[in-house]
Amino acid sequence: MAEQSDVPPAQDTAQTADEPKPGTLGESEFFWRDHWSWLQECGYRLRPRYAPDWVPSWEGTSKTFYHCEDGVQIRVGRIMDAIRISDNKRVALKRISKLEHPFEAEIGQFLSSGDLKTDPSNRCIPVYEILQVPDEGDEIIIVMPLLRPYNSPRFDTFGEVVEFVRQIFEGLQFMHHHHVAHRDCDDCNIMLDPTELLPSGYHPVDINKKPDLSGRPKAYTRTQRPTKYYLIDFGISRRYNPEDGPPLEYPIWGGDKTVPEFQKSDEKMDPFPTDVYYLGNLIREDFIQAKLGFQFMEPLVVDMVQDDPTKRPTMDEVVARFATIVSSLSSWKLRSRVVGRKDNAILGAYRTVTHWARRVSYIVRRVPAIPTPKS
Incomplete structure (x- = not known):
């Protein structure tokens, strides 16, 4: 019988070429990276992690990704934070399919409109703006305060x-x-x-x-x-x-x-x-x-x-x-x-x-x- 080794086989520990490196973008984040420039044109700046030319800040250093701001991955792919460039205010961007939720934007806008907007008993999240995602007729982004x-x-x-x-x-x-x-x-x-x-x-x-x-x-x-x-x-x-x-x-x-x-x-x-x-x-x-x-x-x-x-x-x-x-x-x-x-x-x-x-x-x-x- 061959002698057993305490060292696991190399293929069990080696990272395959198809595996993403730790801290890199997950699949749910690709949308935001791909729309970085468009959102910038709309007046909203995403964190450096989502810039098209992003280089992880921990590369070439002794740091690990979870100690770096740009190593933090979003938890819900349809929600993203951003800075509104006009006043440097943090906002939330919510990506919505109009087919799945046909009334969400309409109701949000209604509750943020006219006299309802200033009613002191109104505790519905304000809708600042609605963006139509280019080349995606079904998808919109609702801009709201970050809570x-x-x-x-x-x-x-x-x-x-x-x-x-x-x-x-x-x-x-x-x-x-x-x-x-x-x-x-x-x-x-x-x-x-x-x-x-x-x-x-x-x-x-x-x-x-x-x-x-x-x-x-x-x-x-x-x-x-x-x-x-x-x-x-x-x-x-x-x-x-x-x-x-x-x-x-x-x-x-x-x-x-x-x-x-x-x-x-x-x-x-x-x-x-x-x-x-x-x-x-x-x-x-x-x-x-x-x-x-x-x-x-x-x-x-x-x-x-x-x-x-x-x-x-x-x-x-x-x-x-x-x-x-x-x-x-x-x-x-x-x-x-x-x-x-x-x-x-x-x-x-x-x-x-x-x-x-x-x-x-x-x-x-x-x-x-x-x-x-x-x-």
């Missing part, structure tokens, strides 16, 4: 969560008033404007790092710098004509797969109560179940997530009931620290100390317990 997840950075106080819930409740109420059902308003489709919270910026893909990946970005609390929240992604949203009566639609599965009415039937249903369920379930899972002290919202949430959609409150009723709940909360409660049920005890002790230092400062300076942003 980040609604819970990043973490909530510091109950007052901050109350303001988040208020804005999102009123935002969905606004959509319903204008006869638009979101149909997928789960936690992935609610984001925040990071402009005030992270004024020095952050990397648009690795969002917990500075733009150059050199460390964590400086972040303020929402109480220090109030922020706005937005409903995004109208890919399966629909706008209805009230003269046609209550809308009825076949179920379309969104990100939240727990919708009771979708489990039992494939009949046409009113999509507006399903929107109410989505927000109710978000609060139930992300706050009541995941954090301590949010039982004050439980009676409302229980009604919002009832199995029978006809028994759920409308968003008008939800907003009114929530306002009553908030009016009963003390300043002490609103300024209290949000604690996760699974938070690390040592880290929690540190956060308690820093929280109290901020809390005393807020009280002395009469900073509002509920941080409402300017309109």
Whole structure:
């Protein structure tokens, strides 16, 4: 018998000629590289990684690609960050197939138009511009502000969560008033404007790092710098004509797969109560179940997530009931620290100390317990 070797065969470790080098562009990024020049002409500059003449910054050095800004690959191929050349503002570019999502651009533009654009209860992501992709009649790019997840950075106080819930409740109420059902308003489709919270910026893909990946970005609390929240992604949203009566639609599965009415039937249903369920379930899972002290919202949430959609409150009723709940909360409660049920005890002790230092400062300076942003 031949002696076994600890060294694996060479062909198992050698990189084949067809394999991409680590850190180089993935297939989902080719579109952006191929449209770099066109986007530049449209007024939008992509990161150096997508320039046609890009040479990886780590080549010929001792650095590894994951330590270099231009080594970071996008996670979702249809979403890209860019700089708007006219004012150096970071924006998001979303690539859309009009065949797959024929109403997304139309609904986004409608909710960003005329008096609706300046309505203080409008919490729908603004649409800055729509670009028709050359030589691709089916494809467009929607230009929007660059946002980040609604819970990043973490909530510091109950007052901050109350303001988040208020804005999102009123935002969905606004959509319903204008006869638009979101149909997928789960936690992935609610984001925040990071402009005030992270004024020095952050990397648009690795969002917990500075733009150059050199460390964590400086972040303020929402109480220090109030922020706005937005409903995004109208890919399966629909706008209805009230003269046609209550809308009825076949179920379309969104990100939240727990919708009771979708489990039992494939009949046409009113999509507006399903929107109410989505927000109710978000609060139930992300706050009541995941954090301590949010039982004050439980009676409302229980009604919002009832199995029978006809028994759920409308968003008008939800907003009114929530306002009553908030009016009963003390300043002490609103300024209290949000604690996760699974938070690390040592880290929690540190956060308690820093929280109290901020809390005393807020009280002395009469900073509002509920941080409402300017309109």
